[in-house]
Amino acid sequence: MCANKKSSAYEPLNENGAIALAKKLQLFEENSQLTCNEIGDGNLNLVFKVKNIESGESIIIKQALPYAKVVGESWPLTLDRSRIETNALLKQAEFVPQYVPRVFYSDEALAITIMEDLSHLQIARAALIEGNDLPLLSQHIGEFLAKTLFYTSDYGLNQHYKKTLVKQFINPDLCKITEDLVFTDPFFNHNTNDYEQELQQDVEKIWEDQTLKLETAKLKQLFLTKAEALVHGDLHTGSIFADENETKVIDPEFAYFGPIGFDVGQVFANLLFNVLARNPEHQGVIYNHIETTWDVFVTEFSNAWNKDALEIFAKVDGYLEHVLTEIFEEAVGFAGCEIIRRTIGLAHVADLDTIEPFERRIATKQVALSLGSELIKNRKSITSPQQFKEYVKQTAVSVN
Numbered sequence: 001m002c003a004n005k006k007s008s009a010y011e012p013l014n015e016n017g018a019i020a021l022a023k024k025l026q027l028f029e030e031n032s033q034l035t036c037n038e039i040g041d042g043n044l045n046l047v048f049k050v051k052n053i054e055s056g057e058s059i060i061i062k063q064a065l066p067y068a069k070v071v072g073e074s075w076p077l078t079l080d081r082s083r084i085e086t087n088a089l090l091k092q093a094e095f096v097p098q099y100v101p102r103v104f105y106s107d108e109a110l111a112i113t114i115m116e117d118l119s120h121l122q123i124a125r126a127a128l129i130e131g132n133d134l135p136l137l138s139q140h141i142g143e144f145l146a147k148t149l150f151y152t153s154d155y156g157l158n159q160h161y162k163k164t165l166v167k168q169f170i171n172p173d174l175c176k177i178t179e180d181l182v183f184t185d186p187f188f189n190h191n192t193n194d195y196e197q198e199l200q201q202d203v204e205k206i207w208e209d210q211t212l213k214l215e216t217a218k219l220k221q222l223f224l225t226k227a228e229a230l231v232h233g234d235l236h237t238g239s240i241f242a243d244e245n246e247t248k249v250i251d252p253e254f255a256y257f258g259p260i261g262f263d264v265g266q267v268f269a270n271l272l273f274n275v276l277a278r279n280p281e282h283q284g285v286i287y288n289h290i291e292t293t294w295d296v297f298v299t300e301f302s303n304a305w306n307k308d309a310l311e312i313f314a315k316v317d318g319y320l321e322h323v324l325t326e327i328f329e330e331a332v333g334f335a336g337c338e339i340i341r342r343t344i345g346l347a348h349v350a351d352l353d354t355i356e357p358f359e360r361r362i363a364t365k366q367v368a369l370s371l372g373s374e375l376i377k378n379r380k381s382i383t384s385p386q387q388f389k390e391y392v393k394q395t396a397v398s399v400n
């Protein structure tokens with residue numbers, strides 16, 4: 001099966017429609033007995049799993065709705081995100097086929113991507129919450145980040161061709177969601193915000209902190225303007241399937257040409273949520289994941305740079321180090337924004353929301369807010385992932 005595109009009129013699928021489509025496209029052997037379930041638990045799209053009862057073979061049909069599923073028809077949203085998702089998966093597969101689902105078919109008009117079923121793996125967020133530590137997660141994600149980001153950047157890609165890709169991945173509606181939900185609304189008294197009343201004072205502290213707002217404005221400006229590489233754009237642990245051996249990154253519908261540090265920072269932040277949710281004796285393994293993600297990223301990015309850089313200045317002493325230092329600094333700041341928005345903004349994370357008892361949940365969210373603010377404001381003086389540990393400790397002491 002291979003990806004292709006053809007035109008048909010848009011209509012949202014239901015389970016029978018998904019089976020009919022799979023049959024029409026001859027994705028299973030003739031006369032196969034097929035079942036289908038809608039399994040989407042994300043904020044935006046429909047996800048159908050179609051399975052051959054006898055052979056057990058299955059595929060995933062993901063379809064965009066003309067609105068954001070989590071809010072409903074009052075929040076219209078472009079179907080073009082499906083084209084972006086398919087093309088991002090195909091582009092990433094050029095560099096790291098082992099870390100993305102195979103795409104079998106796509107149809108822009110129907111806004112569908114048909115891909116490999118990854119149900120044998122577990123969503124990394126759920127696995128980490130359960131205490132399943134996914135030993136290869138950070139090794140794989142570090143390599144995924146380094147290769148997808150280096151080879152789509154001006155360092156590793158023909159700079160003229162890169163501009164045609166920038167055009168192909170213009171993604172204004174999904175970027176607007178991030179500009180609002182990650183970089184704006186949580187820092188103001190906005191009606192999309194969602195937090196427990198026990199956090200009111202901590203939230204107001206954020207709204208009143210002018211230094212924090214200034215630094216967030218600078219990070220938002222980077223997100224708006226720094227077309228450094230084709231970023232995934234929503235690389236949280238809910239967008240990663242994994243087990244002890246395998247890792248697959250899904251859901252790149254927010255992909256666009258943005259700052260490399262954005263993807264790296266979202267990975268840091270989402271691992272930090274898991275750190276915060278754990279008892280201290282179980283945190284070490286997740287801190288190690290953060291360090292390994294960065295170490296592998298640096299190693300793989302540097303190898304790719306030394307082997308394949310097309311930028312003539314790449315061989316100038318100090319240039320690679322400068323780029324890596326800037327990526328880390330920006331990643332720390334972006335991680336801070338992600339931490340704040342997932343704590344008090346529209347879209348939360350289960351790591352924090354499932355903490356029991358309630359008092360511990362609130363105390364942990366207070367630490368998260370303080371940590372997020374510190375990462376944004378102090379990102380220039382945080383130069384290694386080992387410092388996250390100090391910052392978590394320091395903010396925990398200052399909050400409690």
Ligand SMILES: Nc1ncnc2c1ncn2[C@@H]1O[C@H](COP(=O)(O)OP(=O)(O)O)[C@@H](O)[C@H]1O
Pocket residue numbers: 039040041042043044045046047060062101115116117118119123238239250251253
């Ligand atoms: N390739 C896949 N294989 C198996 N399950 C999948 C696959 N893609 C998505 N899913 C399931 O659907 C859920 C939502 O998918 P996701 O791509 O995150 O949707 P959304 O864009 O709405 O966030 C995932 O959490 C996972 O349970």
Ligand SMILES: CSC[C@H]1O[C@H](OP(=O)(O)O)[C@H](O)[C@@H]1O
Pocket residue numbers: 042043044068070177178181234238239251346347
């Ligand atoms: C109304 S979109 C909110 C939020 O949802 C997206 O995540 P996902 O599609 O993985 O559920 C993205 O993080 C958006 O910011």
